[in-house]
Each structure stands twice: as structure tokens, then as C-alpha cells.
Amino acid sequence: MTTLGQLVLSGIFIGAIYALMSIGLTLIFGVLRIVNFAHGEFLMLGMYGAWAMTRLLGLNPYLAMIAVVPAMFLFGGLVYRLIVSPALDKPHLVVVFATMGLSIFMQNAALMLMSADLFDIPPVFGHAVTIGPLYFKAELVVGFVITVICTLVLQWALKSTYLGKAIRATVQDREAAMLMGIPVPRIFLITFAGGSALVGLAACVMMPLFSVFPTVGLNFVLIAFVIVVLGGMGSISGALIGGICVGIVQSLSSYYVAPAFGQMFFFILFLLVMIFRPNGLLGQKGAADIGIAD
Amino acid sequence: MAQSPGRISLAPARGTLSVFEIALLVLCLVLVVAPIPQNLQDIIVLTFLWAGLATAWNIAGGYTGLISFGHAAFFGIGAYTSTILLVRMNVTPWVGIWCGGLLAAFCGAILAVICVRLRGPFFILSTLAAAEVIRIAALNWSSLTGGPEGLAISPAADPVNMVFASKHAYLALMLGYLLLSYALTKLIDGSRYGYYLFAARDDEDAASAAGVNPLAVRTVALMLSAALTGIGGSLFAQYFLYLDPTFVISPEVSFQFALLPAVGGLGTAIGPVLGSFLITPMSELLRSYLGSKVAGLHLAIYSALLIVVVLYFPSGIAGALSGLSRRKGGKS
Numbered sequence: 001m002t003t004l005g006q007l008v009l010s011g012i013f014i015g016a017i018y019a020l021m022s023i024g025l026t027l028i029f030g031v032l033r034i035v036n037f038a039h040g041e042f043l044m045l046g047m048y049g050a051w052a053m054t055r056l057l058g059l060n061p062y063l064a065m066i067a068v069v070p071a072m073f074l075f076g077g078l079v080y081r082l083i084v085s086p087a088l089d090k091p092h093l094v095v096v097f098a099t100m101g102l103s104i105f106m107q108n109a110a111l112m113l114m115s116a117d118l119f120d121i122p123p124v125f126g127h128a129v130t131i132g133p134l135y136f137k138a139e140l141v142v143g144f145v146i147t148v149i150c151t152l153v154l155q156w157a158l159k160s161t162y163l164g165k166a167i168r169a170t171v172q173d174r175e176a177a178m179l180m181g182i183p184v185p186r187i188f189l190i191t192f193a194g195g196s197a198l199v200g201l202a203a204c205v206m207m208p209l210f211s212v213f214p215t216v217g218l219n220f221v222l223i224a225f226v227i228v229v230l231g232g233m234g235s236i237s238g239a240l241i242g243g244i245c246v247g248i249v250q251s252l253s254s255y256y257v258a259p260a261f262g263q264m265f266f267f268i269l270f271l272l273v274m275i276f277r278p279n280g281l282l283g284q285k286g287a288a289d290i291g292i293a294d
Numbered sequence: 295m296a297q298s299p300g301r302i303s304l305a306p307a308r309g310t311l312s313v314f315e316i317a318l319l320v321l322c323l324v325l326v327v328a329p330i331p332q333n334l335q336d337i338i339v340l341t342f343l344w345a346g347l348a349t350a351w352n353i354a355g356g357y358t359g360l361i362s363f364g365h366a367a368f369f370g371i372g373a374y375t376s377t378i379l380l381v382r383m384n385v386t387p388w389v390g391i392w393c394g395g396l397l398a399a400f401c402g403a404i405l406a407v408i409c410v411r412l413r414g415p416f417f418i419l420s421t422l423a424a425a426e427v428i429r430i431a432a433l434n435w436s437s438l439t440g441g442p443e444g445l446a447i448s449p450a451a452d453p454v455n456m457v458f459a460s461k462h463a464y465l466a467l468m469l470g471y472l473l474l475s476y477a478l479t480k481l482i483d484g485s486r487y488g489y490y491l492f493a494a495r496d497d498e499d500a501a502s503a504a505g506v507n508p509l510a511v512r513t514v515a516l517m518l519s520a521a522l523t524g525i526g527g528s529l530f531a532q533y534f535l536y537l538d539p540t541f542v543i544s545p546e547v548s549f550q551f552a553l554l555p556a557v558g559g560l561g562t563a564i565g566p567v568l569g570s571f572l573i574t575p576m577s578e579l580l581r582s583y584l585g586s587k588v589a590g591l592h593l594a595i596y597s598a599l600l601i602v603v604v605l606y607f608p609s610g611i612a613g614a615l616s617g618l619s620r621r622k623g624g625k626s
Contacts, residue, residue: 035415104597111590264430
């Protein structure tokens with residue numbers, strides 16, 4: 001029983017962190033209706049940033065957010081201006097291949113600059129957190145708490161601020177939003193840059209838990225895709241639920257079956273969802289159709 | 295709306311050969327027999343093989359609009375089938391490659407059942423996930439696939455085992471494969487079935503209203519594309535004589551299948567061939583000149599070029615060329 005509790009809870013914690021990493025992707029998908037195939041490399045860049053702040057400047061990785069998040073916001077804006085925005089009015093495939101090219105470019109640029117070595121940072125907290133008879137890495141629990149705070153703040157911002165309302169209006173109906181005077185191209189830019197900033201935040205939370213190397217994004221981006229589709233593209237609370245599902249599946253299957261099969265189980269879970277609930281678990285109607293509509 | 299790139303053909307009429315294609319074929323035949331240094335022959339072998347694979351992918355991706363990023367799974371299934379038959383049961387690859395193709399077609403049918411209804415990013419992501427399932431299975435089913443250590447084919451030259459000492463034989467083999475893929479594509483181009491495919495790709499609702507079953511024509515296209523990719527996988531194994539899941543079924547290989555037609559011109563018969571003839575030698579040469587000096591530099595250059603090409607020439611080399619010939623007042 002203790003083992004099961006330990007597995008489920010650590011699945012929830014790690015799953016929430018996966019969700020944090022996927023929120024940027026799901027927002028960008030919901031608003032721009034494009035899949036950013038370089039999302040994993042944005043995470044990689046953020047992790048190198050967090051690593052550099054910690055190792056070279058001696059900052060606490062959680063404090064590194066102060067620099068990494070705005071830097072990733074600017075980087076996202078730049079990528080939007082140079083690559084995404086020129087591709088938006090072209091056939092759907094152009095943006096797929098352009099972001100995929102960007103992903104290969106960033107991987108190899110990182111390989112050139114940082115070599116293929118794994119970089120990590122020393123533990124932030126020297127001790128584990130105990131909940132009753134259960135033990136957890138303190139970094140894991142802190143990551144979970146940060147994710148919950150971020151999700152709540154984001155949900156509030158989307159519901160209550162003018163910008164949030166404009167973003168939600170753009171998700172619902174692009175043309176109508178434009179007619180109501182919402183500057184849709186600017187909303188696209190802000191969403192893309194904001195989504196990138198959120199990946200930067202996730203990178204700072206993940207740096208104490210994982211090593212960074214040039215192709216680190218590939219592992220995580222597949223997880224992020226699974227989460228985004230499970231939760232329904234564009235939904236933040238969906239991403240949280242999807243992330244927690246993936247975390248639990250991974251944690252249970254790697255203990256009871258074999259670590260190598262952990263990944264396989266959530267890909268199978270993903271395919272099952274695609275067969276039976278193509279709109280995601282929470283399923284806004286028609287989500288599976290909008291991807292290709294324009 | 296403008297979801298699919300226009301079908302810009304270098305051939306004036308569907309299903310016929312243009313002067314350009316015949317000239318290209320003659321050039322290929324000369325390359326097969328010409329006495330060229332070994333290291334260049336290696337590049338040409340790969341160029342033919344990738345051109346055949348890109349053509350196979352294009353049947354699903356370009357002609358049908360099924361943008362698959364999971365074709366490495368079919369590639370791996372073909373490669374593993376013929377290699378396992380050869381290494382474990384001593385079946386000649388001349389039989390094995392067809393078994394690999396059939397098994398890949400069967401898996402293509404399964405993938406079609408799962409994914410063919412999905413659209414856009416959902417289809418892309420599902421194919422990516424399906425290929426990952428196959429990769430992890432191949433990695434862990436060691437008794438069959440050799441797991442992460444992979445499988446090796448005995449390098450002793452023996453025509454029965456499809457292992458040759460001369461590069462000319464491999465060149466002929468790969469060109470034969472490219473011609474098979476290309477001939478099937480041209481056949482689709484000029485056939486009734488081809489028109490069904492284009493109709494279902496360009497406007498699904500209108501096509502169903504006209505009596506075309508979009509799901510059925512797509513399933514057949516995906517199976518055909520998978521079978522050809524599987525055969526290409528077997529040939530790859532016979533050339534390199536070594537297989538491991540991390541390379542053969544990697545997402546990188548899937549992306550490569552898609553990138554060559556995207557650069558060359560999606561949905562045209564000649565596009566993927568032009569894509570491979572341009573990109574494969576370039577990336578091999580960049581790899582051999584720069585790869586040893588700075589790791590990653592050749593792929594960084596390659597991917598930067600790719601971004602520029604897809605942003606500014608969305609209909610690929612074939613589109614740019616036929617636009618050029620049209621401007622000269624050549625074809626309409």
C-alpha cells in the first residue's frame with residue numbers, strides 16, 4: 001500500500017511538472033492552431049539557460065527564472081517574427097516543416113556550442129520531504145507547487161484580464177475576434193512569446209531534476225504532445241489532468257512492468273485516446289477538426 | 295483552404311514521361327556503370343535509396359495528404375523482417391524483402407484504421423507515437439531483434455544473400471528500387487485511382503458526395519506507401535549490413551522521409567527525386583567535410599537551408615522549376 005501511494009504521488013508530482021512544460025504548447029496550439037515542433041528545443045534552451053545561471057553565476061535555479069523567463073519570452077517573439085509569422089498564410093505544412101527545421105537547427109547549434117555532454121546542477125535542497133511514511137525529492141514537491149500556482153494564475157489571467165479575454169476570444173473564433181477590434185496578429189505574437197516564456201519557467205523547474213544535453217527536448221516533446229492531446233489542445237486544466245495521467249502511467253508501469261516500457265504505455269494510451277476520443281479526454285467538440293481547417 | 299500544395303508537374307500530361315525525366319533516367323544509368331571513385335559511389339547509392347524512399351513517402355504524404363512522421367516504423371519493419379529471415383532462418387533476402395514489404399503494408403493498414411480519420415496535427419502526432427511504440431518494442435524484444443546491440447549480416451559477398459563486393463551492383467539495385475517507386479507513382483498519377491486520391495485530399499466532402507470513399511482510398515495509399523518503404527528498409531539493411539532500433543526507427547529518419555519531398559515538391563512525381571538528388575549529396579558532402587571538424591555544423595547548415603526553402607519556395611524545387619519554364623512561355 002505504501003509502495004502504491006509512493007508511486008501514485010510521485011507520478012502526480014512529476015506529471016504536474018510535465019504539464020507545466022506542455023502548457024506553452026497547448027496555448028500556442030489553441031490560439032495559433034499550429035504545432036510547434038521545436039517546443040522541445042525551447043525547453044532545451046531554457047534548461048541550458050538555467051544551468052548557466054546556476055553554475056556560472058551561482059544563482060539558485062528557482063531564482064534563475066527571473067532571467068530565463070524574460071529571455072525565453074524575447075526568443076519566442078523573435079522566432080515568431082522570423083519563422084512562424086511568415087509561414088502562417090502559407091499551406092499548413094510549411095509551418096510544420098519550418099518549426100521542424102528550427103528544431104534540428106537548435107539541436108545541432110547546441111551540439112556545436114555545448115558538445116554532447118550531459119550537464120546538471122547540484123541538488124538545491126539537501127533533504128527529502130516526508131509525507132507520513134512517504135519520501136519525495138524536495139525539488140519534485142517544489143516543482144509541483146510552482147506548477148499549481150502557475151496554473152491558477154494563468155487560469156485567472158485568462159478569465160479576468162483584458163488580454164486573457166482577447167486570447168480566449170481568438171481561440172473561439174478568429175474572424176469574430178478580429179471584427180470586434182482585437183488585434184489578432186498581436187495576440188498571436190504575445191501567445192507565442194508567452195508560451196515560450198512558460199517553457200522557460202518549466203526549464204528552471206526541471207533543471208534540478210534532469211540533466212540537459214542537445215537532444216533532451218526530443219524525449220520531453222513527445223510527452224508534451226501526448227499531454228496536450230489527452231487534455232484537449234488549448235486547455236490548461238486539460239494539460240494538468242493529461243500530465244498527471246501520463247505521470248501516473250509512467251510511474252506505475254516503470255515499477256510494475258519495466259522502466260523501458262513506461263514510455264510505450266503512454267504512447268499506447270495516446271493512440272487509444274486518438275481512436276476513441278480524438279477530441280481529448282475532456283474534449284471540447286470539434287477540436288480534432290480545427291487543426292487543418294485553415 | 296490552401297491545405298495541399300498545387301500539383302505542379304514537369305510532365306505536360308499525367309501518366310506520360312517528359313524529356314526531362316528521360317534525361318534524368320539516362321543520367322542515372324550512366325552513374326550506375328561509370329567508373330567513379332568508391333566514396334562518390336557510396337553517395338550515389340544513398341541518393342538513389344533516399345529518392346526511392348522519399349517517393350514512397352510522397353504517395354501517402356504528397357498525393358494523399360497523410361503527412362506521416364512515423365514512416366521509420368515501416369522502414370524498420372521491412373529492414374528487420376528481411377534481416378531476421380536471413381540471419382535466423384537463412385531465407386534469402388530476394389524473398390525476404392517482399393515479406394518485409396507485405397508486413398509493412400499490413401502494419402500500414404493497422405495504422406490506417408487508427409489514424410486515417412484524424413486530421414492535420416492529430417494525424418502527424420499519432421504516426422509519431424505509433425513509430426515510437428514500434429521502436430521501443432524492437433529495442434526490448436531482444437530475442438527477436440537483438441535489442442540495442444542490433445543485428446549484423448555476414449559481410450561475405452554472396453549474390454544469394456544480396457551482399458555484393460561491387461558498388462555497381464548496389465547502384466543497380468537501388469536504382470531498380472527507385473524506378474519501382476517512381477513507376478508506381480506515375481501509374482497512380484495517370485489512373486482513375488489517382489484522381490480519387492487527389493479529390494479526397496483536396497476536398498473530402500465534395501469527393502464523398504461524388505461517390506469516392508475517402509477512407510478506403512487513403513488506406514490503400516498508406517498501405518502502398520508502407521510496403522515500398524518496407525522494401526527500402528530491407529535494401530538499407532543489405533547495404534549497411536547492420537541494424538539497430540535507435541537509428542533505423544528513429545524520428546530523425548521519419549523526418550528525413552518527409553523533408554526530401556517537401557524540398558523537392560510535394561505531390562509531384564519528380565519532386566521527391568529532385569529533393570533527394572539535391573539534398574542527399576549535399577548533406578553527405580557537408581557531413582564528410584564539416585562533420586569531422588565541428589560536430590553538428592553540417593546539420594545546422596542543412597536545417598537553416600531547409601527553413602529558408604520551405605518558407606520561400608513552399609511548392610519545392612519542382613514548383614520553382616515549372617514556374618520558371620512557364621515564365622519562359624514553355625508549358626501551360
